[in-house]
Amino acid sequence: MPSLAKSLEALPPAFKAKLAAGHFDPKRLEEWASRIGKTSAEANRVTGVVEPPRPEDVTPAPASATADGSAAVERGRSAIARGEVAFVVLAGGMATRMGGVVKGLVEALPGLSFLGYRVREIDVLRERYGGRVPLWLMTSFATAEPIEQAIAGYREGREIATFQQDVSLRLTPSGELYKGEDGLPNIYATGHGDLPDALRRSGLLDDFIARGGRAVWIANIDNLGATIDPALLGWHLGHGSPLTVEVVEKVGADKGGIPARLDGRAVILEEFRLPKAFDASRVRTFNTNTFLVDARALRDARVDWTFFEVRKKVGEREVVQFERLVGELTSALDTKFVKVPRDGLATRFLPVKDGPELEARRPEIQGIARDRGVVP
Numbered sequence: 001m002p003s004l005a006k007s008l009e010a011l012p013p014a015f016k017a018k019l020a021a022g023h024f025d026p027k028r029l030e031e032w033a034s035r036i037g038k039t040s041a042e043a044n045r046v047t048g049v050v051e052p053p054r055p056e057d058v059t060p061a062p063a064s065a066t067a068d069g070s071a072a073v074e075r076g077r078s079a080i081a082r083g084e085v086a087f088v089v090l091a092g093g094m095a096t097r098m099g100g101v102v103k104g105l106v107e108a109l110p111g112l113s114f115l116g117y118r119v120r121e122i123d124v125l126r127e128r129y130g131g132r133v134p135l136w137l138m139t140s141f142a143t144a145e146p147i148e149q150a151i152a153g154y155r156e157g158r159e160i161a162t163f164q165q166d167v168s169l170r171l172t173p174s175g176e177l178y179k180g181e182d183g184l185p186n187i188y189a190t191g192h193g194d195l196p197d198a199l200r201r202s203g204l205l206d207d208f209i210a211r212g213g214r215a216v217w218i219a220n221i222d223n224l225g226a227t228i229d230p231a232l233l234g235w236h237l238g239h240g241s242p243l244t245v246e247v248v249e250k251v252g253a254d255k256g257g258i259p260a261r262l263d264g265r266a267v268i269l270e271e272f273r274l275p276k277a278f279d280a281s282r283v284r285t286f287n288t289n290t291f292l293v294d295a296r297a298l299r300d301a302r303v304d305w306t307f308f309e310v311r312k313k314v315g316e317r318e319v320v321q322f323e324r325l326v327g328e329l330t331s332a333l334d335t336k337f338v339k340v341p342r343d344g345l346a347t348r349f350l351p352v353k354d355g356p357e358l359e360a361r362r363p364e365i366q367g368i369a370r371d372r373g374v375v376p
Helices: 004-009 013-021 026-035 067-081 114-129 144-151 192-202 204-210 230-239 295-300 326-331 355-371
Strands: 058-060 085-090 107-109 135-139 160-164 167-169 187-189 215-220 243-249 258-262 265-269 285-294 308-314 317-323 335-339
Touching: 004 026, 026 167, 067 114, 067 230, 085 114, 085 192, 107 114, 107 355, 114 135, 114 144, 135 144, 135 192, 144 160, 160 192, 192 204, 192 295, 192 326, 204 295, 215 230, 215 295, 230 243, 230 285, 230 335, 243 326, 258 285, 265 326, 265 335, 285 295, 285 326
Parallel strands: 058 335, 085 135, 085 215, 135 160, 243 335
Antiparallel strands: 167 187, 215 285, 243 285, 258 265, 308 317
């Protein structure tokens, strides 16, 4: 059986060029292959002292009726008017959950795609506050071309750009290249943790900072509850820490990354990373994957990324891939957690993972779209 290095070297030139364009790292893949079967579930668990978040770690979203809330709203509105916030939408992945259609191009509401909804959001901000909000979409090799084609019609009068996350190759459980029916290895996107590196490479962040940009808002394309909110923006700019993470109350058996303290530091920890003795149900909030981060801190952050071994099925065959998660930014940047609503017109957590969930959530999406001025 040829070595992984020799298998990579034997790939067709055009395929190798595609990998290079996606910042493929062959040495990293070889290291991952050597870990398969040795990276047990126990190895994913953090070492150190893990504690629930302290009461002061999780702050309720600012109420505009209070003096502090009113000040936060004004601070946020002024920042938007001065063009100090950029909106990064996570629009990458493998385009598999909506029947092979890129999710951003699926109709969230009749005549309005998820992408169109996000564009309309930045139009509303300009209409209300007078500032331009750059919209940056992190795409993948699977979503880049369709999204680029779609945004061509939106670019006039707006600042919209894309940048691509990284790629790697799926492996077999024995550490060899997994190959599809075409005889070529399977490419995949290596997770939303690619964002800081990919955004730095794009040059968008440096240009934004040079123009006075201060904050970057990060949200999933399918969570239309996570819109740019002046009160939250103002609160973030006022609390002094470079990173804000939105969390919501758990309902029932909800699972996800939780706010916690690791050796005294406020971080997000996925449940599979928790020590066995730590009961995640003790923490009644979890991460929505919506972040506000200081632009300079995001540019300068150097994260010791953990790439986690993930097992998937492709057809009837098991494959192995390694991914990183953007929540690990909390390991490098001082973090505040803000508890936001998940119900009603104020919701900031309205995720849509597949077609059935979209159908179920459309009335809620319609409600918040009207309430926030996205549709009449």
